[in-house]
Amino acid sequence: NAGVTQTPKFRVLKTGQSMTLLCAQDMNHEYMYWYRQDPGMGLRLIHYSVGEGTTAKGEVPDGYNVSRLKKQNFLLGLESAAPSQTSVYFCASSYVRGQGHEQYFGPGTRLTVT
């Protein structure tokens, strides 16, 4: 099993450009999440999904959109990138069973917006 994978690993964008980050998991997990990590800020939740076809806003959703058309994939879109969106983006997934819902993280995408 590959676990959680993210594409691409690195990307440089100019202000105003758009891009889509892809997250894929092969663990049949119901829940998927997108976080951003900035120095000294910890991990902040952007959007999440509790199942195929459903998405919801997290703590810092502005400037991002998401889609979950297939259970195994969760896409994060930036329509018009801004320098403030320079960050490391992590995708995670979890399988809600009983009282355990540990999250499994992908390797991250380092995005720089100039």
Place this chain on the structure above:
Amino acid sequence: QQPVQSPQAVILREGEDAVINCSSSKALYSVHWYRQKHGEAPVFLMILLKGGEQKGHEKISASFNEKKQQSSLYLTASQLSYSGTYFCGTDWAGSYQLTFGKGTKLSVIP
């Protein structure tokens, strides 16, 4: 509301013990602990649920004090491999969304 972790950073010599605290101003449903090494993804360590149950993972254990809304991570006889940043993630309503603290950077030196 983001949980508060303390200390922000700690340096240990191999074999020493450390405690990392995570406090919330809101009633907690569960607390997760993750470790992240530089340039890598966070890795799950353990989950604590309401009820104050203590969990263990090798020489790393944790407790959850429901009255104080606080969790503590205990690292005993630290090893070089314990170095990294430790994050607690709190779940207030059983919603499976986590709010993470800013992290505690642990450095273990020979």
